[in-house]
Amino acid sequence: MNPVSDVAARAAEAAAPVAHSIPLYWFLVVAVVLFAIGSAGVLARRNALTVLMSVEIMLNAVNLAFLAFAREWGNMHGHVVTFFVIAVAAAEAAIGLALVLGLFRHKKSVNLDELTALRN
Amino acid sequence: MGFEQILFWLLALGVIVTSALVVLPPGGKNPLYGALLLIVSFFFMSGLYVLLFAHTMAVLQILVYAGAIMVLFTFVIMLLNLSKKELGDETRTIAKGVGVVAVVALAVKTALVIETQTLNIPAKPLPAGFGGVDAIADTLFHNYLVPFELTGVLLLVAVIGAVVLAKRTL
DSSP: OOHHHHHHHHHHHHHSOOOOSSOHHHHHHHHHHHHHHHHHHHHHOOBHHHHHHHHHHHHHHHHHHHHHHHHHHTOSHHHHHHHHHHHHHHHHHHHHHHHHHHHHHHHSOOBGGGOOTTOO | OOHHHHHHHHHHHHHHHHHHHHHSHHHHHOHHHHHHHHHHHHHHHHHHHHHTTOHHHHHHIIIIIIIIIHHHHHHHHHHHOOOHHHHOOOOOOHHHHHHHHHHHHHHHHHHHHHHHHGGGOOOOOOOTTTTSHHHHHHHHHHHSHHHHHHHHHHHHHHHHHHHHHHOSOO
């Protein structure tokens, strides 16, 4: 086969869209629902531990959206960003739980409404 | 409906129900139930990652999230052993209600918009080895080397910060 036409055929094949059995927007809808659950938890709950877990739910929703777009565009950058998000979530959980421990030691409570030391 | 689609709906339903129960009463009242439900939801989520051909990320999700982060959470919750009084009252204010309603409205609107907007995105074919360790390492060490090293520094700072914050006296 002529190498030039081979390259052209391969380029055409690479450009041709493929049909996934699960469309992109199904994953995005799940991600949006999870993000809404997480942000509702952050807004409505006053227990510091539940708020931290709601933040984890939100981070997971964003990861799902990144991976869904990575599959759609056929490149790996979304996976790498997800990797970074997981690393940052680990750091955030460690710091957040240390803060909760310090808060409990001072106030004997983990209720965020009682964190008014900087008010007035 | 194909097998993959049925699997998707089962996993999506599982992850949404367990995540909602983290925030709603069973988990919201007692953080330990919330943490255990969140671990279950991470397993459902890693199933969704597998459906997206993100095998490595599915394994990392269970190893790091369910294995490390949630163990830290359950450890702290059991260490504190909070009573009802220490958990504090969940006040119901108008501002909170408005916030939750706004979040739900925004989510419904976004879901409707993405359903119409993303249908036109042509899906590209997946390269060989998509989602495997090789492909991730290739992208990570060629395109994202500096962010990767900075992540290492971030984790070091987080460890030192956690030790300093949790110490009784400095």
